Amino acid sequence: MAAHSPSVVKTEEDARRSRDFRLYWMAGAIDQIGSQASGIVFPLVTLAVTGSPAAAGLVGALALAGRLVTAPVAGVLADRLPRKRMMIGALLLAAAAMAVVFVAVAAGVPTLTLLAGAAFVEGIAQSGYESAGAGAIRRVLPADDKKALARLEARNHAAQIAGPVLGGALYQLGRWVPFLVDVVSYVLAAGLVAAIRTDLTPDRQERTSFLTDMRAGLRFVWRQPVLRFVTIWAAGINFVFGALIYYAILTAGREGAPAVSIGLLLTIASVGGLVGALGAPLVFSRVRPMTVVVFASWAMVALVVVMSQARQTWNYGLLFGLVFLLSPLLGVIFQSRAIELTPDGMQGRVATVMGTVGEVLQTPAPLLAGVLVAWQSPTVVALVFAAALAVLAAYTTANLRRLAAHVDTGTGPGTDQAGRGTEQDAGPAGRETQATEEVRG
Structure with missing residues (x-):
């Protein structure tokens, strides 16, 4: 045959x-x-x-x-x-x-x-x-x-x-x-x-203890600069977005907006995210990923600054829709690189570390928004969150060179030309150790 x-x-x-x-x-x-x-x-x-x-x-x-x-x-x-x-x-x-x-x-x-x-x-x-x-x-x-x-x-x-x-x-x-x-x-x-x-079974030959595996996942994220950046960025954006949503809801409610209008605000935000995600492939086909990263990061800051002057529910909804339209572009770029950089046998741990950090930091966001809305004017509160987004945008800009080395080329340690993991880094635990040693270097 x-x-x-x-x-x-x-x-x-x-x-x-x-x-x-x-x-x-x-x-x-x-x-x-x-x-x-x-x-x-x-x-x-x-x-x-x-x-x-x-x-x-x-x-x-x-x-x-x-x-x-x-x-x-x-x-x-x-x-x-x-x-x-x-x-x-x-x-x-x-x-x-x-x-x-x-x-x-x-x-x-x-x-x-x-x-x-x-x-x-x-x-x-x-x-x-x-x-x-x-x-x-x-x-x-x-x-x-x-x-x-x-x-x-x-x-x-x-x-x-x-x-x-x-x-x-x-x-x-x-x-x-x-x-x-x-x-x-x-x-x-x-x-x-x-x-x-x-076959979705993880590549794993070496048997180690449960705690050793858990620590290995944490160390891998912390010692890999790009993964560390994505974790911090995602946690920060989750926290700010969670607080922003409650800020808009509480501010609109305090100003007498009906419940249906507040619900519409959240719907518009979700629609913005949907449109941004659907349009992402078209954007990536025409604009370099790092250009998208810079533009989207600072554009979100500008939109929240404008939000500080909004006084009507539909204004909040429109601005939220635009902010959420931009965020999937960054999320797709960063998630793609995180998947590429992580060996197959560590995908679950790395994704869980990154996701858990984001969820933990998002938990106090509603409380912070409530305290700020109770003690400060809507303008001041929005500017506080704009400043937080500016810090994230500056952090992203400071890491541009490192990100550009991976994101724009789509290649890096252990990736093929399509940007996916090769067999060399998707292999057994012995190769995971090699990848970890590269990170340490």
């Missing part, structure tokens, strides 16, 4: 990658829409059961706590266990938690303990799914990775728009309906992940 030519093998591999990436994309879309739909009604159900806004806040806090507490462990497991099985198991665990809520609400017997416990378990499951998914993404990315990552960004923004609207509509049919839909979404997502043919 004649052997396949390299070009035929390459074509078959690209076709498989494209198919599996579509399955990966659809699984995440269905999962996120279902979670957003139930997430918007979870506090409403808790409030109806307990009559306490504090109890509703407790349930939300426990969901976040489940994610944050589990993240370090999930990141290590994602580089140890078969990632596809881990993703499926996490989705089914989340489905079981929401099934308990669905049955209890439908039977009219939900309790605060049950809702809080289910929220915590769902947070644990989401952390496991996200860590394993982040570890697996390198295996399914097509050759045009920036275009693929832009599609993932667009998916996330679209889910943020469609999910809450769907959840509100389903809630009108019955309190239990959004939870049933969420259960179905988790099961469907698990089925799509199961259909992925690519």
